[in-house]
Amino acid sequence: MTSVPSIDPRTGETTGIVAEETTPEQVDRICSAALAAAGPLEELGRAARASLLDDLAGALETNRERIVEVADRETALGAGRLHGELTRTCYQLRLFGEVLRDGGYLEATIDHAGDTPMGPRPDLRRMLVPIGPVAVFGASNFPLAFSVPGGDTASALAAGSPVVLKAHHSHPATSQLCYEIMAGAARRSGAPDGTLGIVHGLEAGAGLVAHPAIRAVGFTGSPGGAKALLAIIEKRPEPIPFYGELSSLNPVVVTPAAAADRGERIGADFAASFTLGAGQFCTKPGLLLVPAGPDGDRVVTAVQEAISGLEPMTMLNAGIAAAYQQGTDALRAALTASPADGSLPSGGTSRPGRAAPYVFLATAGDLPPEATGECFGPVTVIARWADEAELFAAVDELPSSLTATVHRGPGETVLPAELARRFRPHTGRLVFDGYPTGVAVSWAQHHGGPWPATNSQHTSVGTSAIRRFLRPVTWQNAPADLLPPELRDEYDSLPRRVDGVFHPKI
The missing domain is CATH 3.40.309.10 (Aldehyde Dehydrogenase; Chain A, domain 2)
Incomplete structure (x- = not known):
C-alpha cells in the first residue's frame, strides 16, 4: 500500500503519514454506504438537515485552533487567512440551514386538474429532490472553504445528498482532520452512517468518479484534471453531472x-x-x-x-x-x-x-x-x-x-x-471599481462562468449552489398521502406557485 504523507511547503519536509491510499475495495464500501444513507438523509427532512449543518459548523468552530494549526503547516497560508476561511465556511453551513428552513429552493409548484385551451389537464405537482451521493474533490488553494469543509459539501448535504470526499494530496492531514470532526458531528446530530465518507489517493479518486453509486461530481482544480475526470464519466454506463470550477483569467x-x-x-x-x-x-x-x-x-x-x-x-x-x-x-x-x-x-x-x-x-x-x-x-x-x-x-x-x-x-x-x-x-x-479576489457568500452571489471558467451554468458559491445536487420530479394525479408534504394542498410553510400564482411563505 502507498502511504499518504503530509508535507510542509515551507521546508519541503514530510511531517507525518496521514493514511494509506484508499483501496478499490474500500472505495466500494464507502460509496455503498453513501448510497444506503441517501434515503434516510432525505427522510430526515429540511429542519433536521438544517440542524445538521448548524452542528457541523459548531464542531468546526470548537476545533478551530487545531484545524488552523494543521492547515497552516500544510499550506503556509497563514493563520489569519485560514481563520477567515474557516469563519466563512461555518457561515456558509449555517446559511444553507436558512435555505432549508425557507424552502424556496425546492421550487414547489402545483397545477390542479382542470380545463385548459389545450384540453383537460391532470393534477401536476413538481419539486426538486436530492440527486443522490455526490463526490467532492478538495481544492489545493482553499483547504477550509473548497475542500472537505466548504461550499460543495455544504450545498450537497443541504440538498439531502450524502458526500464522499476526495482528500487533496496537498493538505491530506487537514482533510482527514476536518472529515473526522464533521463525521463525528454528523453522527451526534442523528445523520445516517455514510452521510460523509473520505478517500485518499489518485486511483481512489478515479474509482470514486466511476462508482455507480455516485450521482454527481463537484471539482475545483485545473482543466487537465477536469478533463481526466470527464473522460472517466464518459465511460460510465450512465453518465452523471460534473460541476467543475477550473481556470480563469479575470x-x-x-x-x-x-x-x-x-x-x-x-x-x-x-x-x-x-x-x-x-x-x-x-x-x-x-x-x-x-x-x-x-x-x-x-x-x-x-x-x-x-x-x-x-x-x-x-x-x-x-x-x-x-x-x-x-x-x-x-x-x-x-x-x-x-x-x-x-x-x-x-x-x-x-x-x-x-x-x-x-x-x-x-x-x-x-x-x-x-x-x-x-x-x-x-x-x-x-x-x-x-x-x-x-x-x-x-x-x-x-x-x-x-x-x-x-x-x-x-x-x-x-x-x-x-x-x-x-x-x-x-x-x-x-x-x-473593485477587485475580483474575495467571493462573498450570499443569496445573490454567482461564482461560475462559461468554459474554461466552469463547465456549468450553476454557481459553486452562494445559496443557488444547491441546485447542482437536485433534480426535478413531477407527481401526476398522486393521492395526497403519497405526496411529499411540501406538495400537499394544506402545506403553507414555504413559498409555492399554485395554478400559476405565486404564494409566499406564511
Whole structure:
C-alpha cells in the first residue's frame, strides 16, 4: 500500500503519514454506504438537515485552533487567512440551514386538474429532490472553504445528498482532520452512517468518479484534471453531472477617466489583489488593460513599486511552484519580441517551492496566447491600449472567466456600459471599481462562468449552489398521502406557485 504523507511547503519536509491510499475495495464500501444513507438523509427532512449543518459548523468552530494549526503547516497560508476561511465556511453551513428552513429552493409548484385551451389537464405537482451521493474533490488553494469543509459539501448535504470526499494530496492531514470532526458531528446530530465518507489517493479518486453509486461530481482544480475526470464519466454506463470550477483569467479594465482620477491607488490595489495568497486564487486578476499615456503610466508605475519590495512567496506545493516557473518562463519568452514588452523588476527571483511576483508588459492589440491563459501564482500581464477600438478588439478575443472588472471615473457610464455589454456573455460576475479576489457568500452571489471558467451554468458559491445536487420530479394525479408534504394542498410553510400564482411563505 502507498502511504499518504503530509508535507510542509515551507521546508519541503514530510511531517507525518496521514493514511494509506484508499483501496478499490474500500472505495466500494464507502460509496455503498453513501448510497444506503441517501434515503434516510432525505427522510430526515429540511429542519433536521438544517440542524445538521448548524452542528457541523459548531464542531468546526470548537476545533478551530487545531484545524488552523494543521492547515497552516500544510499550506503556509497563514493563520489569519485560514481563520477567515474557516469563519466563512461555518457561515456558509449555517446559511444553507436558512435555505432549508425557507424552502424556496425546492421550487414547489402545483397545477390542479382542470380545463385548459389545450384540453383537460391532470393534477401536476413538481419539486426538486436530492440527486443522490455526490463526490467532492478538495481544492489545493482553499483547504477550509473548497475542500472537505466548504461550499460543495455544504450545498450537497443541504440538498439531502450524502458526500464522499476526495482528500487533496496537498493538505491530506487537514482533510482527514476536518472529515473526522464533521463525521463525528454528523453522527451526534442523528445523520445516517455514510452521510460523509473520505478517500485518499489518485486511483481512489478515479474509482470514486466511476462508482455507480455516485450521482454527481463537484471539482475545483485545473482543466487537465477536469478533463481526466470527464473522460472517466464518459465511460460510465450512465453518465452523471460534473460541476467543475477550473481556470480563469479575470481581466481588469481601467478607463482613461479612472486612470486620471486615481491611477496610483488602482495600481497599488491591483498589485495587492494579484499577489494575495501568492496569486493562488481562482479569481486572481491575470490581465490589466490600461490606457496608453501619462495617466496609464501612473497605474503601471504604482504596480511596479508595490511589488518591488516583495519577497518570493511560498507556494502550496512543489508541483504548483514548478508550474508557475514554467508559466512565467513562457510569458517571458512570448513578451520579449517587442521592445515595448518585457517583465518589470520583481521582489526577487523564484527559488524551489517559492515564487517571485512578476508583471509583464504587452500591447492590447498584440496579446499572445500566453498572456490570456491562467498562470497560477503571483504574476500578471499589463496590456496598454491606445484607443477604444483596440480595447474592444482585445476584450472580444479574451477567454471566458469567472469575473471581469471595470474601473470607472467619477460618474462615468458610457464606456463602462459598453465594456459590461461585451464582457457579460463571457463572465459570471461583473465587478465595478473593485477587485475580483474575495467571493462573498450570499443569496445573490454567482461564482461560475462559461468554459474554461466552469463547465456549468450553476454557481459553486452562494445559496443557488444547491441546485447542482437536485433534480426535478413531477407527481401526476398522486393521492395526497403519497405526496411529499411540501406538495400537499394544506402545506403553507414555504413559498409555492399554485395554478400559476405565486404564494409566499406564511
